[in-house]
Amino acid sequence: MPADYFEPVHGRNEIEFPQLEMVRDHLEEIPAIDLPEGYSIRTFQEADEQAWAGIMTEAFNIYWNLERFRRLVRPHFAFRPERLFFLCNGGIPVGSAMAFQWPGISRRTGFIYMLAIKRAHCGKALGRSLTLACLHRFREEPIFQDAMLHTESFRLPAIKHYLRLGFKPRLIVEKHRETWKTILHRIEMPELIQEFGIENAPVLPSWHLGIRLARIASYSYWLSIRPLLSF
Numbered sequence: 001m002p003a004d005y006f007e008p009v010h011g012r013n014e015i016e017f018p019q020l021e022m023v024r025d026h027l028e029e030i031p032a033i034d035l036p037e038g039y040s041i042r043t044f045q046e047a048d049e050q051a052w053a054g055i056m057t058e059a060f061n062i063y064w065n066l067e068r069f070r071r072l073v074r075p076h077f078a079f080r081p082e083r084l085f086f087l088c089n090g091g092i093p094v095g096s097a098m099a100f101q102w103p104g105i106s107r108r109t110g111f112i113y114m115l116a117i118k119r120a121h122c123g124k125a126l127g128r129s130l131t132l133a134c135l136h137r138f139r140e141e142p143i144f145q146d147a148m149l150h151t152e153s154f155r156l157p158a159i160k161h162y163l164r165l166g167f168k169p170r171l172i173v174e175k176h177r178e179t180w181k182t183i184l185h186r187i188e189m190p191e192l193i194q195e196f197g198i199e200n201a202p203v204l205p206s207w208h209l210g211i212r213l214a215r216i217a218s219y220s221y222w223l224s225i226r227p228l229l230s231f
């Protein structure tokens with residue numbers, strides 16, 4: 001496994017505090033995409049690798065660079081040019097999101113991955129449009145039946161979009177219960193605490209977390225040995 005795989009992100013790592021999980025248990029009632037003037041969404045073209053890295057490095061951290069795109073994204077079993085979206089302004093990519101699948105999770109579950117927009121273009125709900133592009137993609141591919149994603153408690157703008165688009169929290173560990181209550185207050189949606197039954201929602205059994213870690217580790221290991229193989 002690459003040594004930097006579990007790098008701390010804002011003090012969190014996947015073992016001490018697993019990412020929050022959100023699920024949308026169907027692909028019905030997906031709203032149309034409504035973009036402000038000057039913006040468009042298109043799918044991946046060969047010349048986009050560097051643009052993707054630039055967007056991700058700014059929005060996340062330095063680990064999400066061109067090298068990681070080539071090592072983790074391009075060889076991913078779920079990568080298809082038509083599943084990687086770019087939000088463009090005046091034809092220049094300023095945001096991106098991927099309609100993906102995740103190792104160890106049912107192939108029927110679409111995984112929304114690496115949603116990010118350059119800071120200068122934030123504040124216009126464009127993250128909603130990119131998320132919608134992924135959901136429509138899932139809907140167009142018969143294999144997909146539902147959708148999920150991982151996120152973190154400080155990603156409030158993203159979480160607000162996901163909730164409005166029908167994603168619901170799933171508790172992976174007990175401490176996620178308090179985290180979700182805090183989040184829903186901070187984004188001024190406290191009514192969802194009751195609507196989702198956060199107080200009494202079950203926490204997934206601990207083996208679920210073990211499997212989640214194992215599948216990331218095994219996939220990561222597979223990627224690290226793949227260049228040594230002849231296929």
Ligand SMILES: CC(C)(COP(=O)(O)OP(=O)(O)OC[C@H]1O[C@@H](n2cnc3c(N)ncnc32)[C@H](O)[C@@H]1OP(=O)(O)O)[C@@H](O)C(=O)NCCC(=O)NCCS
Pocket residue numbers: 059060114115116117118121122123124125126127128150151152155156157158160161186187
């Ligand atoms: C996620 C992201 C693409 C969303 O950008 P965006 O679409 O421009 O989001 P907006 O700025 O329009 O914010 C969406 C909502 O969150 C609200 N919001 C933003 N920051 C907030 C904060 N700190 N506290 C509470 N609410 C906040 C906004 O007011 C808006 O609510 P409204 O629609 O009721 O007005 C962008 O924030 C980003 O690239 N973040 C870094 C990468 C990231 O976190 N990706 C998500 C990975 S899961």
